[in-house]
Each structure stands twice: as structure tokens, then as C-alpha cells.
Amino acid sequence: MVVRxxxxxxxxxxxxxxxxALAQDSRNLLESKESLYNxxxxxxxxxxxxxxxxxxxxxxxxxxxxxxxxxxxxxxYTRFMTAGLMYAKDVRSILEIGFGGGRTSWYLxxxxxxxxxxxxxLDPTVVELAKKYFGIKQEPNFQIVNRDGRLFLxxxxxxxxxxxxxxxxxxxxxxxxxxxxxxQIVKDHLAAGGVVAQNVExxxxxxxxxxxxxxxxxxxxxxxRADGNIVTVAYDGAERKIEDLAGLARxxxxxxxxxxxxxxxxxxxxxxxxxxxxxxxxxxxxxxDDFAPVETLKNIERHNRKLP
Amino acid sequence: MTTPSRALLFAIYASAVLVGGxxxxxxxxGSRYLFPYFGGGIGTxxxxxxxxxxxxxxxxxxxxxxxxxxxxxxxxxxxxxIAAIYLACVPASADGVMEKILDRLGDGPSATxxxxxxxxxxxxxxxxxxxxxAVSILTRSAEDAGRVAGxxxxxxxxxxxxxxxxxxxxxxxxxGSRAITYIFAVLLAGCAGxxxxxxxxxxx
Numbered sequence: 280m281v282v283r284x285x286x287x288x289x290x291x292x293x294x295x296x297x298x299x300a301l302a303q304d305s306r307n308l309l310e311s312k313e314s315l316y317n318x319x320x321x322x323x324x325x326x327x328x329x330x331x332x333x334x335x336x337x338x339x340x341x342x343x344x345x346x347x348x349x350x351x352x353x354x355x356y357t358r359f360m361t362a363g364l365m366y367a368k369d370v371r372s373i374l375e376i377g378f379g380g381g382r383t384s385w386y387l388x389x390x391x392x393x394x395x396x397x398x399x400x401l402d403p404t405v406v407e408l409a410k411k412y413f414g415i416k417q418e419p420n421f422q423i424v425n426r427d428g429r430l431f432l433x434x435x436x437x438x439x440x441x442x443x444x445x446x447x448x449x450x451x452x453x454x455x456x457x458x459x460x461x462x463q464i465v466k467d468h469l470a471a472g473g474v475v476a477q478n479v480e481x482x483x484x485x486x487x488x489x490x491x492x493x494x495x496x497x498x499x500x501x502x503x504r505a506d507g508n509i510v511t512v513a514y515d516g517a518e519r520k521i522e523d524l525a526g527l528a529r530x531x532x533x534x535x536x537x538x539x540x541x542x543x544x545x546x547x548x549x550x551x552x553x554x555x556x557x558x559x560x561x562x563x564x565x566x567x568d569d570f571a572p573v574e575t576l577k578n579i580e581r582h583n584r585k586l587p
Numbered sequence: 588m589t590t591p592s593r594a595l596l597f598a599i600y601a602s603a604v605l606v607g608g609x610x611x612x613x614x615x616x617g618s619r620y621l622f623p624y625f626g627g628g629i630g631t632x633x634x635x636x637x638x639x640x641x642x643x644x645x646x647x648x649x650x651x652x653x654x655x656x657x658x659x660x661x662x663x664x665x666x667x668x669i670a671a672i673y674l675a676c677v678p679a680s681a682d683g684v685m686e687k688i689l690d691r692l693g694d695g696p697s698a699t700x701x702x703x704x705x706x707x708x709x710x711x712x713x714x715x716x717x718x719x720x721a722v723s724i725l726t727r728s729a730e731d732a733g734r735v736a737g738x739x740x741x742x743x744x745x746x747x748x749x750x751x752x753x754x755x756x757x758x759x760x761x762x763g764s765r766a767i768t769y770i771f772a773v774l775l776a777g778c779a780g781x782x783x784x785x786x787x788x789x790x791x
Contacts, residue, residue, distance in 0.1 A: 315629050401628065427626025430694050455622040568623045572760035 314404030342380025356505035358539040363441040365528035365541040368472025374439040376428035377446030438470040444477040454571040462496035485576040487563035595786035607746025612754035619764040624685040634699035646715015654723040664782030670710040671775035678765035
């Protein structure tokens with residue numbers, strides 16, 4: 280999981296509620312490890328432990344864990360990653376692509392112990408450190424697969440009620456996880472009435488292309504704005520009525536007692552006029568396996584078109 | 588004793604840059620073909636890079652074997668043309684081939700190596716024959732060999748550098764991977780066409 284804004288150490292700390300600009304210095308480095316894909320640093324700032332990927336002397340926070348409270352989701356957008364729960368027709372199986380410190384998936388697993396939860400993570404060292412420092416344990420119905428997310432889906436015959444996509448590598452977006460072909464594969468693995476929740480960072484032109492790309496496969500996109508990130512819930516069919524969502528949210532809040540109430544999330548729901556060109560750049564291109572200049576788009580700041 | 592005409596010299600060195608550029612450019616492009624099927628891991632890169640180096644080794648050995656038959660620039664042109672035709676077939680067939688490999692072999696090293704072999708080995712081996720043959724055409728005497736070899740490899744390596752950077756930072760962000768492949772095919776075909784021209788040889 281990644282807080283997509285370029286979070287220097289200080290900003291990452293602000294995220295978890297500590298406002299000192301020099302907070303980075305007060306953090307205690309528990310372990311640093313060079314994996315196949317990342318330089319991973321695990322910091323402790325009691326009661327929080329954070330997993331960060333170092334790149335270019337900047338620190339990209341991937342995950343924050345409250346060691347005193349395993350059901351706490353200190354990073355705001357990760358709460359919204361659970362919004363799919365009020366859309367899905369059934370909740371029997373959930374797939375996450377991009378495990379990171381595993382906070383979102385562990386939160387879901389704690390509240391939904393009977394739901395089959397599968398999380399796919401490319402970097403084995405990330406999984407290893409999550410088990411060591413982030414309270415991730417081997418439990419029934421909770422499975423971590425060490426694989427490339429797209430590869431896993433291409434080869435899987437299973438269908439899921441909710442698919443969460445949050446695969447970033449520090450500042451990098453793997454292009455093959457952001458193309459029309461990829462989202463088509465995702466769609467093919469949704470159960471009837473299933474939904475996708477995707478974390479998108481909205482400050483660069485990549486946002487516009489990502490939104491158009493998801494929209495090319497899923498006709499409906501609902502947006503939830505969190506601190507620095509936007510979570511998109513994508514689904515097939517007609518736009519869901521707010522009353523229906525409220526009904527499911529209320530029912531599931533009550534049944535499972537989620538700490539981050541779906542009803543409250545629903546009040547943050549936004550729709551964006553995607554085709555109109557007012558919010559999403561009309562020239563933004565749909566990304567395909569053939570053409571997906573993700574690095575270039577990431578380097579272009581978004582113009583001043585307002586997001587709701 | 589004959590020596591290559593200025594026009595032939597220019598054609599061969601220009602081809603060295605272009606062939607070198609396409610060679611590395613196509614390696615970078617290989618990642619765009621493979622990642623959607625085999626993931627963006629370090630294993631995929633290792634397969635691509637080792638396949639390219641294998642292709643170069645094959646090309647160099649083949650080239651050194653052919654040199655005994657007194658090849659001309661037309662021989663190089665022919666190899667480049669076959670490589671161009673191969674590249675031109677890639678965009679339409681790549682997805683089907685990648686899917687088959689994924690189905691049959693999964694995603695391990697054998698699959699990524701097979702996929703990069705299918706994509707890169709034939710055209711890059713053909714392009715790899717360029718340098719040894721070019722050296723043999725341009726070399727007039729034994730003392731000359733080192734000078735010519737250094738020049739040919741230096742020039743073609745500069746082409747490699749340009750191909751890598753230009754493909755990565757300009758072509759991939761502006762044109763699609765399939766279109767870039769066609770562009771490479773056309774460039775190679777053009778280069779082959781030039782090498783088929785009748786070049787005179789000066790006597791000295």
C-alpha cells in the first residue's frame with residue numbers, strides 16, 4: 280500500500296498525527312532491507328510502525344501500523360479502500376493486489392473472518408517484513424500470494440466479489456497494472472455484482488488517463504477523496520442509487536460492526552463528469568498495453584481543473 | 588588492392604549506428620511486450636538482457652564464420668532485411684505467442700526466457716552479424732584490423748546508447764509499442780535498401 284503523494288519523512292509523520300517538522304529524526308529505524316524490487320525501511324514511532332520505500336533520498340510511505348490497535352487504519356485512504364463493501368452484491372471473497380504492510384486486508388480479515396481474503400504481493404521481502412513488524416499472521420481465510428498481480432489474475436480461474444488494487448512501487452506505477460487490457464482481466468474475475476476499488480493519486484496527469492482507462496472497462500466510477508489520494512470504486516451496469524448503497528451500508532455496518540462506517544463513507548461519495556472534459560482532461564488517452572507512458576504522465580502536473 | 592569508396596564507408600558507419608540503435612531500442616521495447624504477460628519483475632529483465640547478449644554472441648560467431656566467404660555489404664543488407672521482416676511480423680503475432688507461452692510454461696524463468704527468445708533472438712542475431720562482416724569489408728590489411736574493429740564497434744555502441752535512450756524517453760511515451768516496432772522495421776528495411784546499392788571500390 281502506498282501513500283501516493285511524495286511524502287517526505289516529515290509528511291508521513293504528519294499523516295499519523297505528529298506535527299513536528301523534524302519528526303523523521305525522532306523515528307527509530309527498526310530494519311532496512313534491500314529486496315529484489317525495493318529498498319525497504321521499517322521505522323518505529325511508538326505506537327506506530329511504518330514501512331517505507333526509499334527512492335532518490337525521498338521516503339514513500341507504503342503502510343502504517345498501530346501496534347496497539349490492529350484494527351486502526353492510520354492512513355486515511357486505506358479506510359476508503361473498504362468502500363466496495365457497500366456496493367458488492369455478495370461478500371464472500373475479496374482479492375487485493377498490492378499487499379504492502381497488509382493493513383487494509385488485515386482490517387477486512389478481522390471484521391470479515393469468514394470471507395476468503397487473498398492478497399497478491401510481488402515483493403517477497405515486503406511480505407516477510409509485514410509478518411515480522413505488522414502483526415500479519417497465518418490464519419484461515421487469509422492468504423498471501425507472492426506473484427505479479429496481473430500474472431496472478433491471468434492465471435486464476437476464481438472470481439471475487441471485491442477486488443482492491445493498490446500496487447505501487449514507491450513512486451513507480453507498473454504500467455501493466457494500469458491498462459485497459461489489465462482492467463478487462465480484472466473485470467473478467469469479478470463475480471456477479473462485484474466491484475473494484477482502486478487507489479489513484481490525483482496530482483498528476485496520470486490520474487486523468489487512469490480514470491479514462493478504468494472507465495473504458497467499467498461504465499460506472501464513484502470517487503472517494505482521502506488525504507492526498509482518491510479511491511475509485513468501479514462497477515458495471517447502471518449508476519447505483521444512493522438509497523440502495525445506503526441500505527447495504529447500513530445493513531453491513533450493523534452486521535459486521537466496521538470501525539470505519541460505510542454509512543459515513545457514503546456521505547463522501549462523489550461523481551465526476553468524465554466525458555465532459557471539465558474535470559478530466561479531454562485529451563487524456565486511454566492507456567493500453569501498447570501505449571502506456573505512465574512515467575511521463577506522472578511527471579506532468581495536473582492542470583487546475585477542479586476535482587469535486 | 589582495393590579500398591571501400593567514401594560512399595560505402597559512410598553507408599556502413601551510418602548502418603552501424605542505425606542497427607545498433609534498433610537493436611537496443613527493440614530490447615527496451617521487449618519489456619513492453621513481455622510485462623503484461625510475465626510481470627514486471629527482475630526475472631523478466633534478466634531474460635531480456637541475457638537473450639540480447641545471446642543473440643549478439645550468435646551474431647558475432649555467425650558473422651566470423653561467414654567472413655571466410657568474402658561477404659559484401661549486400662550480405663549485411665540481406666540479414667538486415669530478414670530482421671526487418673521479422674520485426675514487421677511481431678506486432679500482429681506477439682500477443683498470441685505470449686499467451687501460448689504463458690498457458691504452456693507458466694511464468695517462471697523458462698517462460699520468460701522462451702518469450703524473450705521468441706521475440707528477440709532471431710532478429711537480433713541477424714543484426715549481430717553486422718559488426719564482424721562490416722569489419723571484414725572495411726579492413727584493408729592486417730595492421731588495419733584493430734583500427735577498423737574499434738571504429739565499427741565504437742560507432743555501433745554509440746548507436747546502442749542512442750537507441751536505448753531515444754526509445755525509452757521519446758518513442759515509448761509518444762508512440763505505441765506496436766507502432767515503434769513498425770518504425771524499426773521500416774528503418775531497417777531502408778538501411779538494407781541502401782546497402783543493396785552498387786558501391787564502387789577505389790583502388791589504391
